[in-house]
Amino acid sequence: MGGLEVDGLTVSVEGRRVLRGVSLSVRGGEVAVLMGPNGSGKTSLALTIAGHPRYAVEEGRILIDGEDVTGLKPEERALRGLFLAFQSPPAFEGVRVRTLLREVAARRGAPSDEQALAAALGRVGLPAGVLDRELYRGFSGGEKKRLEVAQALLFRPRVAVLDEPDSGLDVEGVKIVAGLARELAGAGAAVLLITHSARTAELVAPDRVLVMLGGRIVAEGGLELVKAVEEGGYGVLAGGGRAE
Amino acid sequence: MAVELSRELEALEVPQPGLRPRLEIRGRISRSLVEEISRAKGEPEWMLRLRLRSLELFEKLPTPNWLVGVEELDLEELAHYARPDVEKAHRWEEVPEELKRVYERLGLPELERKVLAGLSIQLESEVVFLSFRRYLEDKGVLILDMEEAVRRYPDLVKRYFMRVFPPSDHKFAALHGALWSGGAFVYVPPGVAVEAPVEAFFLVSSELLSQFEHSIIVADRGSRIHFIEGCAAPLFRKYSFHDGMVEIYVGEGARVKFTTLQNWSRNIINFNNKRALVERGGSVEWAEVALGSKVTYTYPSVILRGEGASASIYNFTFAKGPTWKDSGAKALHLAPNTRSEVLSKSVSLMGGTSVYRGLVRVARGARGALASVSCGSLVLDERSSAHTYPRNEVEEPTATVTHEASVWRLSEDALFYLRSRGLRAAEARKLAVLGYAGDVLEAVAGLASGLLIEYYAVLRRVLDLELEEGGYG
Ligand SMILES: Nc1ncnc2c1ncn2[C@@H]1O[C@H](COP(=O)(O)OP(=O)(O)OP(=O)(O)O)[C@@H](O)[C@H]1O
Ligand SMILES: [Mg+2]
Numbered sequence: 265m266g267g268l269e270v271d272g273l274t275v276s277v278e279g280r281r282v283l284r285g286v287s288l289s290v291r292g293g294e295v296a297v298l299m300g301p302n303g304s305g306k307t308s309l310a311l312t313i314a315g316h317p318r319y320a321v322e323e324g325r326i327l328i329d330g331e332d333v334t335g336l337k338p339e340e341r342a343l344r345g346l347f348l349a350f351q352s353p354p355a356f357e358g359v360r361v362r363t364l365l366r367e368v369a370a371r372r373g374a375p376s377d378e379q380a381l382a383a384a385l386g387r388v389g390l391p392a393g394v395l396d397r398e399l400y401r402g403f404s405g406g407e408k409k410r411l412e413v414a415q416a417l418l419f420r421p422r423v424a425v426l427d428e429p430d431s432g433l434d435v436e437g438v439k440i441v442a443g444l445a446r447e448l449a450g451a452g453a454a455v456l457l458i459t460h461s462a463r464t465a466e467l468v469a470p471d472r473v474l475v476m477l478g479g480r481i482v483a484e485g486g487l488e489l490v491k492a493v494e495e496g497g498y499g500v501l502a503g504g505g506r507a508e
Numbered sequence: 509m510a511v512e513l514s515r516e517l518e519a520l521e522v523p524q525p526g527l528r529p530r531l532e533i534r535g536r537i538s539r540s541l542v543e544e545i546s547r548a549k550g551e552p553e554w555m556l557r558l559r560l561r562s563l564e565l566f567e568k569l570p571t572p573n574w575l576v577g578v579e580e581l582d583l584e585e586l587a588h589y590a591r592p593d594v595e596k597a598h599r600w601e602e603v604p605e606e607l608k609r610v611y612e613r614l615g616l617p618e619l620e621r622k623v624l625a626g627l628s629i630q631l632e633s634e635v636v637f638l639s640f641r642r643y644l645e646d647k648g649v650l651i652l653d654m655e656e657a658v659r660r661y662p663d664l665v666k667r668y669f670m671r672v673f674p675p676s677d678h679k680f681a682a683l684h685g686a687l688w689s690g691g692a693f694v695y696v697p698p699g700v701a702v703e704a705p706v707e708a709f710f711l712v713s714s715e716l717l718s719q720f721e722h723s724i725i726v727a728d729r730g731s732r733i734h735f736i737e738g739c740a741a742p743l744f745r746k747y748s749f750h751d752g753m754v755e756i757y758v759g760e761g762a763r764v765k766f767t768t769l770q771n772w773s774r775n776i777i778n779f780n781n782k783r784a785l786v787e788r789g790g791s792v793e794w795a796e797v798a799l800g801s802k803v804t805y806t807y808p809s810v811i812l813r814g815e816g817a818s819a820s821i822y823n824f825t826f827a828k829g830p831t832w833k834d835s836g837a838k839a840l841h842l843a844p845n846t847r848s849e850v851l852s853k854s855v856s857l858m859g860g861t862s863v864y865r866g867l868v869r870v871a872r873g874a875r876g877a878l879a880s881v882s883c884g885s886l887v888l889d890e891r892s893s894a895h896t897y898p899r900n901e902v903e904e905p906t907a908t909v910t911h912e913a914s915v916w917r918l919s920e921d922a923l924f925y926l927r928s929r930g931l932r933a934a935e936a937r938k939l940a941v942l943g944y945a946g947d948v949l950e951a952v953a954g955l956a957s958g959l960l961i962e963y964y965a966v967l968r969r970v971l972d973l974e975l976e977e978g979g980y981g
């Protein structure tokens with residue numbers, strides 16, 4: 265099966281268990297929305313999927329396009345088509361945005377000419393001048409998110425995990441990002457979109473909604489889950505199994 | 509990949525020329541040893557006296573108590589003078605095969621043909637190759653090795669030799685004064701611009717040897733010259749010692765650029781003494797790329813003596829592995845409207861330590877003096893470190909002195925970010941390092957003017973390979 269599959273994933277970081285038997289699957293062409301309160305483990309899941317060395321997989325597997333990548337290095341996963349848009353990307357002194365995009369695009373077989381880079385920035389509403397800036401130094405919250413999403417567009421992933429690409433964005437920005445998440449899926453990618461926003465979820469019209477609580481997926485369903493959370497908070501799902 | 513890399517790294521290593529010395533003087537540093545060196549070099553009396561004065565100072569001065577990484581340095585076991593068994597060559601055809609091989613590995617013949625106005629090569633204690641373009645002679649430019657300058661132009665040399673950097677300055681300056689050998693003497697007459705750079709290359713090819721070259725550059729009124737200094741050594745089992753000195757005298761309105769590309773092997777204990785004196789309206793630029801050596805202590809300094817004199821000091825220090833790189837810059841503002849700018853960046857990795865020691869002193873009366881220092885360190889892992897010890901002594905109220913220092917650690921998260929994009933860990937580090945140090949590397953290479961494009965390419969390649977090399981697992 266194509267896309268992303270997570271199978272019984274139990275993960276610890278710094279000796280502390282952050283994921284407990286997480287399973288989910290997103291097919292190529294689908295957008296799944298993952299919600300959950302602060303600290304429930306969403307970013308931990310995203311980083312584990314991408315292969316962050318601090319997140320130790322105790323049990324379970326991660327598959328990309330049917331291939332078990334659990335033991336692979338982050339760069340090996342990336343070159344198999346995985347892309348992660350970071351919730352909070354780090355800053356790099358002296359490294360120009362252009363340099364990163366060029367090097368990575370070249371490595372991933374994506375177009376790396378000036379025009380392609382500028383076009384990707386344009387799609388997220390960033391001026392081409394951003395290419396000359398130092399990577400994430402002095403970027404506003406919204407600019408960071410936009411540049412992360414621009415990379416997703418540029419690198420044409422098979423599996424895209426977008427960790428709160430909408431938080432801190434203005435109204436226009438949220439629309440753009442939701443549209444682009446859908447567009448990535450349209451191009452065949454499996455998209456896992458992490459968000460706190462019911463509005464974003466609605467805009468993206470997800471194929472599936474997942475809710476995480478305390479390192480577990482506690483509910484899986486459609487937009488009605490988003491509404492339930494919006495009205496009753498995550499409390500209504502506590503203790504509950506899957507909503508379906 | 510690994511095989512290719514080790515082959516490439518090997519290609520950068522300096523081969524052993526395998527020459528035996530014609531004469532070697534080793535042993536305890538004493539009056540008779542100094543006299544023996546002076547006699548072997550056929551020196552005039554005044555130079556011997558200068559050596560002996562320096563020796564006295566060496567014996568008196570204390571060893572600085574802050575030196576690190578020099579525990580194995582035992583001056584008694586070193587050859588302090590070694591004359592290689594070759595005649596000095598002026599054309600490549602005259603160079604013996606075993607040396608030519610080394611020069612070619614270092615790319616020197618090609619640079620000499622394509623880029624340079626002149627080239628001198630020192631092996632151990634003596635200059636063994638010296639060639640420069642005819643037009644320099646026609647313009648009255650002097651390029652000689654130091655011993656020839658001492659013999660042929662004693663009055664000129666006396667005016668400058670260890671004047672701006674006296675042997676009394678510190679113990680190793682005194683040692684240098686007592687034992688110096690080799691180096692270049694360059695004099696540029698008033699108004700003459702030497703367009704292409706002149707290079708002096710220093711090779712240490714045996715272990716347990718000391719090299720004490722002394723170079724002097726005198727740029728007379730309104731003249732201009734760019735001098736490049738390169739150094740290299742093969743890998744040894746033991747160590748060798750380098751304690752060189754450069755003195756630059758910048759006349760009124762003259763401009764001197766001095767670029768050092770230091771790529772000693774990891775067995776060299778490297779001390780360097782560099783100072784420039786700048787007269788009214790003159791300017792000097794020290795640019796130093798310190799890639800190699802086991803330990804390095806070097807602080808290019810400027811004395812801005814004339815009104816409107818200016819200086820730029822650029823340092824790039826690469827501290828990889830068990831190494832201590834102590835570098836910095838000193839600027840003394842003695843006259844009004846003098847300007848100095850320091851840009852220094854270091855990268856520490858795999859247990860390396862880099863240190864920046866700086867001094868800006870503005871004397872009372874140096875009205876409107878402007879000094880800026882910016883030094884940054886990139887630390888690539890937990891085992892490595894960087895330290896900064898800047899000092900400002902400002903006695904002039906109208907002076908503006910700014911200082912900026914920063915340390916940036918490439919965190920595991922930052923490294924992961926780049927890897928998550930598809931870059932191998934080594935590639936990610938390269939991207940971070942070259943991005944971080946890009947401005948200073950470009951400044952050093954004068955890239956804006958396309959000046960040292962050939963050197964820049966080599967530098968990038970060395971850095972590339974050094975960062976690719978294992979050790980991180
Ligand atoms: N490297 C780490 N060291 C220690 N604790 C960690 C680490 N990473 C995550 N945690 C902890 O794991 C839990 C889950 O964190 P995570 O970042 O995955 O939450 P999240 O669902 O993404 O939250 P948010 O909505 O605030 O982004 C939190 O309690 C967090 O403090
Ligand atoms: Mg999060």
